[in-house]
Amino acid sequence: MIVFRGTEDVPADFGPSVVAIGKFDGVHIGHQAVIRRMQEDAAASGARTVAVTFDRNPLALLRPEICPESVVDLERKLELLAGTGIDATLVLTFDRELSSREPADFVTGILVDALRVRTVLVGADFRFGRGGAGTPGLLRELGAQHGFTVDVVDDVFLPGSDRRVSSTWVRELLDAGDVATAAQVLGRPVSVSGEVVHGLKRGRELGFPTANLSETVDALVPADGVYAGWLVDGDQRYPSAISVGTNPTFDDVPRRQVEAHVLGETGLDLYGHHISVEFADRLRGMVAFEGIDALIAQIDADVAAAKRLLGV
Secondary structure (H helix, E strand, C coil): CEEECCHHHCCCCCCCEEEEECCCCCCCHHHHHHHHHHHHHHHHHCCEEEEEEECCCCHHHHCHHHCCCCCECHHHHHHHHHHCCCCEEEEECCCHHHHCCCHHHHHHHHHHCCCCEEEEEEECCCCECHHHCECHHHHHHHHHHHCCEEEEECCCECCCCCCECCHHHHHHHHHCCCHHHHHHHHCCCEEEEEEEECCCCHHHHHCCCCEEECCCCCECCCCCEEEEEEEEECCEEEEEEEEEECCCCCCCCCCCEEEEEECCCCCCCCCCCEEEEEEEEEEECCCCCCCHHHHHHHHHHHHHHHHHHHCC
């Protein structure tokens, strides 16, 4: 997948294209449905497929006090978009200049002149241009002027649910620790990636060594608690019991930490490796224990529960 970091990066002879526009935060199954429709439209006309997205949530500039955390960071979003098989993604810098563009200027400068668009796909709640004045209806009017069509994609629902799939729902599920349902909404396991760093080595002292992720990870971390899941290091997948939180029994960890204890392995040296931690299901919330013996007993129970859940 080609990544354009602005319209100036798009070659003059690029296109024609079919374009899907959105934040694509998390690239969940709703986004994936839009992308599949885009690919079908493009295949019928021999056009290229392009996702147009932003380097940040527009609310980070317009209403920072209500801007939610991103489900994934920009580079992870680009990796996920690349995994769908589309031809290119255009990342627009959402700054004052872009936010103040009139809808007609947005269409001509980005969709028509740069991408030579034939079809644009958006959701029903899509807004663009200064003050959010651009709507799917206005986009259709502008399309009639410039020779492209507009396809408004229906909402996607999980089977048996009356709530539409959205990034907001993913955040709520992660905040509740419901990684199993979040995985259904995302269409893939909940995971975070980062570098393995040195911690306090307390897990090793207790007999349960852990790989501690760095503070900087590429996705929203689920609620504090203990989870069953997998540590992924390159081609290797290790069943694991995963802890998220600040270690309240000892109360000496200043920030939330993701650490994974690989089941049945004691000699792994992962320091400096860039790994992913996949969450399969939540085993329990995070609590403080009265003493080391109670903590060790609970960790033993957590390991046994993780093995049962993962089938190892």
